Amino acid sequence: MTWTDLKSALAGRGYVASDDLAVALQLALSLGRPLLLEGAAGTGKTEIARCLAAVQDTRLIRLQCYEGLDAAQAIYEWNYQRQLLTIRAAAEDGETGKQVEARIFSRDFLLERPLLAAITQDTAPVLLIDEVDRADEEFEAYLLEILSDYQVSIPELGTIHATTKPTVILTSNGTRDLSDALRRRCLYTYVNYPDRATELAILKARCPGVEARLANQIIGFVQKLREEDLEKTPGVAEMLDFAAALMGLGIADLTEDPATLQSTLTTLLKTQSDQAQITPEVAGRIAGRAA
Amino acid sequence: MSRVTKFAARDPGPAARVAGFIAHLRDNGLRLGVAEAELAMAALSHVHSLDPDESRRALRAVCTGCKEEAERFDDLFNSYWMDMGRVRQKVVPSPSANMADNVHSSRDAKGQDAGSAGSATAPDGEGGEADAGGTGKLIATLQSTKARKDLRDLVRPEEIAEAEEIARRIGAALRDSRSRRRIAARRGDRLHFRKTIRASLASGGEPLRLLRKKRPDRSRRITALCDVSGSMTVYSRVFLAFLAGLMRADTSADAYLFHTRLVRITEALRDKDALRAIGRMSLMADGFGGGSKIGPSLMRFAETYARRFVDGRSVVLILSDGYDTEAPELCAAALAKLRKRGCKIIWLNPLKGWTDYAPVAAGMAAALPHLDAFKPANTLADLAALERELAAL
Numbered sequence: 258m259t260w261t262d263l264k265s266a267l268a269g270r271g272y273v274a275s276d277d278l279a280v281a282l283q284l285a286l287s288l289g290r291p292l293l294l295e296g297a298a299g300t301g302k303t304e305i306a307r308c309l310a311a312v313q314d315t316r317l318i319r320l321q322c323y324e325g326l327d328a329a330q331a332i333y334e335w336n337y338q339r340q341l342l343t344i345r346a347a348a349e350d351g352e353t354g355k356q357v358e359a360r361i362f363s364r365d366f367l368l369e370r371p372l373l374a375a376i377t378q379d380t381a382p383v384l385l386i387d388e389v390d391r392a393d394e395e396f397e398a399y400l401l402e403i404l405s406d407y408q409v410s411i412p413e414l415g416t417i418h419a420t421t422k423p424t425v426i427l428t429s430n431g432t433r434d435l436s437d438a439l440r441r442r443c444l445y446t447y448v449n450y451p452d453r454a455t456e457l458a459i460l461k462a463r464c465p466g467v468e469a470r471l472a473n474q475i476i477g478f479v480q481k482l483r484e485e486d487l488e489k490t491p492g493v494a495e496m497l498d499f500a501a502a503l504m505g506l507g508i509a510d511l512t513e514d515p516a517t518l519q520s521t522l523t524t525l526l527k528t529q530s531d532q533a534q535i536t537p538e539v540a541g542r543i544a545g546r547a548a
Numbered sequence: 549m550s551r552v553t554k555f556a557a558r559d560p561g562p563a564a565r566v567a568g569f570i571a572h573l574r575d576n577g578l579r580l581g582v583a584e585a586e587l588a589m590a591a592l593s594h595v596h597s598l599d600p601d602e603s604r605r606a607l608r609a610v611c612t613g614c615k616e617e618a619e620r621f622d623d624l625f626n627s628y629w630m631d632m633g634r635v636r637q638k639v640v641p642s643p644s645a646n647m648a649d650n651v652h653s654s655r656d657a658k659g660q661d662a663g664s665a666g667s668a669t670a671p672d673g674e675g676g677e678a679d680a681g682g683t684g685k686l687i688a689t690l691q692s693t694k695a696r697k698d699l700r701d702l703v704r705p706e707e708i709a710e711a712e713e714i715a716r717r718i719g720a721a722l723r724d725s726r727s728r729r730r731i732a733a734r735r736g737d738r739l740h741f742r743k744t745i746r747a748s749l750a751s752g753g754e755p756l757r758l759l760r761k762k763r764p765d766r767s768r769r770i771t772a773l774c775d776v777s778g779s780m781t782v783y784s785r786v787f788l789a790f791l792a793g794l795m796r797a798d799t800s801a802d803a804y805l806f807h808t809r810l811v812r813i814t815e816a817l818r819d820k821d822a823l824r825a826i827g828r829m830s831l832m833a834d835g836f837g838g839g840s841k842i843g844p845s846l847m848r849f850a851e852t853y854a855r856r857f858v859d860g861r862s863v864v865l866i867l868s869d870g871y872d873t874e875a876p877e878l879c880a881a882a883l884a885k886l887r888k889r890g891c892k893i894i895w896l897n898p899l900k901g902w903t904d905y906a907p908v909a910a911g912m913a914a915a916l917p918h919l920d921a922f923k924p925a926n927t928l929a930d931l932a933a934l935e936r937e938l939a940a941l
Contacts (some may be wrong), residue, residue, distance in 0.1 A: 260595065260602075280595060281609035287594040288587065295615060327734065341751045431615070431856050437579065440613035445617045486851075497795060 258281065263312070272301070272308035273451070273458045281446040282309065285414040291404050291425035293389075293440065296448030299492015301459075302428040306385035309424065316382040318423070322392035328399055332409055333373045336366045362413040373409050376419035379473075384423040390433045397439050404442050451493065453480055459493060464500050474511045475500050477547030482525060485535070485543075491525040498524040511544040518544060552600060552906060553631035563589060568613070572628050577815070578617055584610065600630065600819065624759045707785070707928070708826075711793030714932045719798040721939035722770060722863055726763045736760030768863050770794065771802040771891075773810075773849060775868030777840030783898040783926050790931055792817055792825060802857050805829070806845035812853060842911050843878030850885040860890030863938075866923070867896050870912030879911045883918035893919045896931075900924035 258266075260276075260283035267274050274282070278294075283307070285292035294302045320331055340361040347357045360366075363369035369377065377385040386400070403409060407419035427443060429435060451459060457476045460467060467475070479496045491499075502521040504512075511518055518535045526532045535543075555565060570585045591606045597651040604625050693722035732740050740761040748755040772794060774787050793802045795817035805811045846866075856863060864886060872879055883893060895915065899905050900923065907913050907922075916922060921938070925931050 274599075277605050277608065280605035284591050284594055284606055284609055288590055290587070292609075293613075327580045337751055337756060343861075345752075434614075434856075437613070441579075441581075441584075443613075444609040445612050445614070445618065446609055447612075503757075 258286070261491065266312045267305075267308050268458075268462065269306045269349070270311045271462045272304060273455055273462055274305065274456060275448075275451065278448060281444055285426075285444050286424060288444075289422055291427055291443045293427045293429065293435075293443035293445050294448050295429045295431055295445070297450065297490060297492065298430055299494045300448045300450055301493050302448055303385065303387055306383050306426045306428075309426070310383040313383065313424070315380050317385060317387045317528070318371050318375045318378075318380065318382050319387060321370070321387045321397070322389050324391055324393065326392045326396055330370055331372050331396065332370050332399060332403075334358060334368045334370065335362075335413075336368050340366055364414070368463065372403050373417065373422040373439055375425075376403070376407050376409065376421070377417065378421055381421035384422050384425045386425065386427045388430060389427045389439075390431060390435060394436065397436050400444065401438060404439075450483060450490070453477075456480070456493065456496065460500055463497050464504065467500055467504060468496040468509065469510070471503065471509060472500075474544070474547055475503065478511060478544055479525065481543045481547050482535070484541075485528070487531045487534070488528045489526075489531060491527075495525050495527075511547065512541070515541050550659050552629045553629055563880050565602070566592065569607075569628050573611055573624055576620070576624055578611060578624075580611060603629075635929030688780075707789040708792050708796075708823075711786075711789035711928055711931075712796050713793070714928055715790055715793035716797035716934075718931065718935050718938060719770060719794060719801065721935045725768065727766050728763070730761040730763050733760055733764070734764040736762035737784045738762070747753070766861060767800075768861050768892075769800050769802065769859075770798060770863050770865060771804075771858060772865040772867065773804045773806060773846070775807070775840060775842065775866075777803050777807040777871070779840065779869055779871045780898070783867075783869075786931070788826065788829070788924065790867075790928070792829075794824075802853075804853070806840075806842070806849075808839050808841045810845040810848045810853075818929065839867075839873050840871060841874050842870065842872040843876070843882060846882035846886070847878060850882050850889075854886055854889060858886065858889045858891050860893040862889070864891050864893045865896060866893065867898075868914065869897055869899050870895075870907065871907045871938055872909070874911075876910040876914035880914040880918060883915055893918060894921045894923065895919050896923050896925040896934075898924070898926035918926040 260279045263283045263286075264274055264276070264279040267279070281292055284290070294305070296302055306319075307317055343361050343366075344357060345358075367373075371384070375382055389397075389400070404425060407422050409417045409419060427439075450456075453476055456479070457472060460472050460476060464472075475496065479491060479499065483490050499521060502524050506517060506521065508514065508517060508521075515537050518540055522532070522535060522540060526535055566588055567585055568715060570580050570588060574580050588607055588610045591610045594604060595602045595606045597603050597606075604622070607625065608621050612621050625925040640787040718808075730736070730738065730740075732743055738761055742759070743761075744755050747757050747759060751757075772791055774791055776784055776788075780787075791813070794801050795803055795814065795934075802814050803812075803817055805813055813829050816828035817825045819828060887893060897912070898908075905924075907916055923934055923937065925934065
């Protein structure tokens with residue numbers, strides 16, 4: 258599959274990828290390397306994994322990272338309750354200690370968490386490691402083993418090798434600098450806010466019902482709004498919410514009704530100071546310029 | 549007309565050209581190894597490598613690792629592959645030339661290269677920002693007095709060693725703080741009874757897993773912003789040595805210079821060779837000793853880098869005299885914005901050491917309400933004396 262094929266396949270699923278992203282994704286697939294995506298929130302980093310899984314018709318396994326995430330929640334954990342019940346039951350049946358031990362430390366008693374699950378599937382899944390910068394630095398070390406060798410070492414069982422190599426996509430919002438070792442192992446793409454034409458295509462793909470003139474106005478408005486000095490710049494997801502809100506309210510022209518426009522801005526502006534900054538006059542001016 | 553670089557007929561072929569490109573990137577500060585060169589070759593075999601745009605995208609995905617690099621990559625790519633059809637004589641630059649490039653200013657490197665057969669069109673040392681000042685000569689020379697000054701003239705190696713010691717002590721004073729409360733931790737020093745007992749319910753009241761707790765480090769990250777405008781020239785020596793020392797003493801510290809622009813110098817100062825670090829820094833400090841725009845520089849910091857690197861556990865050190873050519877309100881607004889991130893802001897002003905000093909400079913007066921501490925500092929000894937006060941913050 259060439260990157261243009263991949264791009265059109267993604268477009269078929271409603272994801273409009275930039276050329277840079279499509280080439281990087283295709284390389285990640287053909288070279289078998291993880292792909293690290295960085296960029297502001299709401300630029301479609303998570304969505305690309307979902308669409309890629311749909312295109313390849315495989316499972317999406319998602320690991321949401323957070324501070325304090327550890328191996329037990331990310332890789333594997335023993336099923337203590339089941340082990341304990343088995344021991345009690347075995348004691349009544351008169352099984353020997355050795356037999357019980359061999360039984361309770363087998364794959365049946367292992368709870369697979371996303372990373373282990375990702376390498377033991379029959380068909381290669383898409384593994385999304387979301388917001389990897391939120392996890393602790395120690396966690397990166399676990400990731401390195403899995404991303405470079407695709408294997409997991411379990412002391413009681415031995416090393417589990419990958420049956421299939423998952424397609425790995427990591428996303429980061431840049432709350433913390435990632436280690437060089439992790440960056441080295443990944444292909445890298447910075448996902449920017451889309452340009453006008455791309456964003457218009459996204460809107461058309463996601464909301465087919467929107468009229469051409471209103472679509473133009475929405476994109477113009479959001480793009481102009483991004484140039485304003487905001488604390489939280491609206492992303493693509495917010496733009497789609499905005500479009501849905503306008504369509505739900507049956508608005509055909511942004512400049513028509515300033516009061517309704519202002520009320521729909523709740524979909525775009527997510528902090529108090531941003532909402533205070535974009536007064537109805539400012540919104541009207543931006544809408545006027547965008548039209 | 550094709551913009552693509554022509555290669556000399558005697559050069560060994562595509563693999564060598566790609567290796568040359570990787571070397572070119574490496575010269576420009578991207579950290580790439582042999583594995584990356586191999587990966588780049590593999591990547592090119594998976595795309596239509598005859599199409600420049602496609603190769604550019606593929607190589608960008610392979611060779612860059614962060615946003616800054618991704619932004620600089622286009623220029624680096626152009627200077628190597630899209631050289632207006634000029635013939636490139638030698639694809640792999642000789643190692644001795646590299647060394648020289650790292651330690652000299654880019655201006656020297658250009659002059660030296662202009663007539664020779666080497667990489668005639670390699671961009672100057674630090675790409676992006678340094679480039680902006682270097683190529684925009686017409687405008688830049690009109691505005692700035694001494695466009696480029698070699699900071700190595702100002703800083704001596706002994707001073708860096710001394711400053712490093714002071715910076716280490718100050719860093720330690722600021723950083724080493726612990727929480728009083730204990731939290732669950734895998735390798736804690738005490739048992740976490742409540743959690744252990746709760747967890748034992750799942751195993752029928754038998755505490756199979758012993759959970760632990762510890763007192764977590766609440767370490768502070770130091771971010772230093774140093775003013776290198778004209779009015780600060782006499783103090784720069786101390787402060788630059790201090791910055792260099794700070795960066796070497798504390799791996800999580802972050803440093804910036806500003807005059808009329810803001811430049812991040814963290815990466816440059818991490819260089820193992822202290823003097824070379826200063827050399828790299830002087831490449832970036834284009835416009836050193838010129839005017840000062842404190843407000844806009846701080847605002848830019850608050851809007852860009854601060855979002856990534858400053859949080860509630862940061863201490864922002866501003867080393868400046870507060871003489872701003874821009875409106876003081878901007879400075880106040882920038883500090884207010886920075887303050888919202890929950891950090892401590894310490895302003896070290898060299899002028900405050902004077903006997904009759906009052907913060908009358910408009911910028912300084914506007915900044916005062918937003919500061920956690922406002923201290924004098926104009927020699928290394930003064931900085932050393934701050935240790936105790938900073939620890940109390």
